[in-house]
Amino acid sequence: MITWLANPLRFARFAKYAAPIFAVTAIVCIGFGLWQGLFVSPAEQYQGDSVRIMYVHVPSAWIAMMAYSMIAVSGFISYVWRHHLADYLGRACALPGTAFTLLALVTGSLWGSVTWMTYWEWDGRMTSFLVLLFIYIGYMSIWAVMEDKKRASRIAGLVAMVGAINLPIIKFSVDWWDDTLHQKATISSPGAPGLGPEFLTPLLLMTVGFTCLFAWMVITCVMTEILKARKRAAARKATDRPATVTIETSE
């Protein structure tokens, strides 16, 4: 799948169909999920209506982490095989990833203001998400400040890889530094209480919706980069004529 998509032409063909599909799915899922989350699902026994923030908070946090993993993997691909499409992909993931990180932090803070009676607490997860935000900003500023894009792509790939190795270390160290307030992984941990179906339905809908929204943004962004690169190449072709070599053969 990945090697098949690695060709820009094939990617363009894929994007032509995939982008609208993702867009429609995103709109439908988010719309339906919002309706489910705001009107259908009940208020939680202890948290009341503030539980509804979860339907935005949790998917954003998941996507933020997924986006960084994609940046790291595309950084690796771009560093090893010097593939342009991987560069475009990494760059395309950065801004939406940052936005979702910010969204997760803001919604978490709003939720905390009602439930923990404080907008900000230096709790392990919040701190490590803030650090993730810094890493995103660092990654994006490398692309922004380096004029030579070839160099920028390699350095950004390196930084993304080093960040990816360090992220779990940062996460564990910060969790270990302070593991009191934030709820532990509820859905994925074995033996966890899990969520009731009335909460799980809107959450999953929103997650699918957010993922499709993210995919839509990324694909559109990569397509823009491909078209830009094509335009540059065309402009280059128009200006400098290829050298002509005539071979004379004497019989």
Added chain:
Amino acid sequence: MIALTLRDIKLAMRSSGAWLHGVLFLVVFTVLSVIALGADKTVLATLGPALIWLAVVFSLLLSFEKGLTEDARDGTLEQLYLSAMPLSALAASKLLSQWILIVLPLLIVTPFIGYGFGMELPEIKGTLLALVIGTPALLVYGTFASACLISYRSNGLLLILLTVPLMIPTMIFGLDASDGYAAGGVFDKSFQALAGLSLLAVGLGIPAIAAALKTHLETS
């Protein structure tokens, strides 16, 4: 490799004391924090390890820019690259010389600062040992970031932005080790975690620094 380290040290000695700027910063930071917190020694003694770690981290953040950038600007780096010296050896020798030039002076001063804060002897010892074990990791992160930004001129703030997230685990475990020394000595589990982190950073950092240098040399 050793020759290269010695060269760096010799050059630094001739630079009329520029290598002492880090120590100066450390002392100034200490004085400022004492003034800000009030000169109450009971408060200062409990905050002591954290303040010392902060001072060392900030002092290092300000020193990272110098080492590699100068070599890149005057062409030394390119000459060394052309001399078929492996870049990872270059990175390792650079780390060694930086540790001796930047970190070691700081470590020599910290016990006195600890005394100034009114810390007990085991606390001072613990902080110093934690710094000895933890600083290689800090140095590696900073050198990696400065190797990445070597071709970008005014890189000070961006360098800090790139380095700080990586330094967080080292600081957390370093401070824990500083406190843990009184309870468990050097073989306290916090020291083991710190040492592991440091070794990991050095092991992964040397090839990463070499790769960043290579990018700079090949694309310029």
